[in-house]
Amino acid sequence: MIERYxxxxxxxxxxxxxxxxKREKDLDTLSSDDITLAEHFIKVLGPLKTITTIxxxxxxxxxxxxxxxLxxxxxxxxxNVEDVKPVSQMKAAILNRLAKRYTDVEIKRVLLQASxxxxxxKALPFLSQxxxxxxxxxLCDLAEAMNDSSLEYCIVKSEPYARSDPPLPDVPVQVPTAVKEEVVNPPKKTALSSLFGDVFVVSHVPATLTKKEMIHNELKDYTGEECADVNTNPLKWWHVHDLKYPFLSKVAKYLLCIPATSVPSERVFSTAGDIVTVQRATLAPDQVDKLIFLKRNVTI
Incomplete structure (x- = not known):
């Protein structure tokens, strides 16, 4: 409003x-000092407008x-020492209101985890080490406590050679006789095998890491990567890195699905109001659901 004026x-x-x-008396308008002060106010309120929009x-x-x-x-x-008194008062009032926001320990913890x-x-430069x-x-505790019903699928999919590993306990594996004979038969002796023998053979070492150790390893690798560009979609990023970080990806999906504001849901309500009008008041509920879904998700 001030910018437009x-x-x-x-x-x-x-x-x-x-x-x-026709004027019956002198005009009551802003003075030059008032206009200068309004320009200062615009500089202060500019970040508020941007941060509200994002x-x-x-x-x-x-x-x-x-x-x-925040x-x-x-x-x-x-x-700032260069701020005039009204600007300093405005900044102090804004900081005072911000200090009363998100004071709950649990909310602060979830906000930091989501960030x-x-x-x-993920660098969190505003925090101490x-x-x-x-x-x-x-986050490690949260990942460890989460249900890992889909984790086995992620691990198997990310390790295509796990089929040669020994079967898990209590899982009967039926192997055909022909396959057993093929596996038991020793490979044919070649010149390379006689020359190098088992020098370059790497034996398979079964994973003995606990779930917590695996999560810590993921955290170490995740923090070691460079931060993504600010224009990157975090949901798409985790979709691409889902198999690389099977534990953290579940935590990320759990936290990043929380909307920052109620604006998206308010837009859905507005869409519903545009669809269900007086002229279309007899629409079936399932038809309304489909129309709202298409309106909010289909891009032309």
């Missing part, structure tokens, strides 16, 4: 000062953006 202020003043306008997007409205955006806003509202599993913000370790440890 300053943009149109010369035209407004020209129209008000026109001799064709979580309202429909493509990536995940919870992981909340904590980095940190960015706190830095933008930091006091860490977002490949764009000890705080980063605490976030990683909490």
């Amino acid at each position: 300053l943009e149109q202020q010369p035209a407004v003043m020209a129209a008000l000062m026109s001799p064709n306008i 979580p309202c997007e429909s493509s990536m409205p995940t919870l992981s953006m909340v904590r980095p955006l 940190q960015n806003l706190s830095q933008a509202m930091a006091p 860490f599993v977002d490949p764009r913000f 000890q705080e980063k370790l605490e976030v990683q440890e909490s």
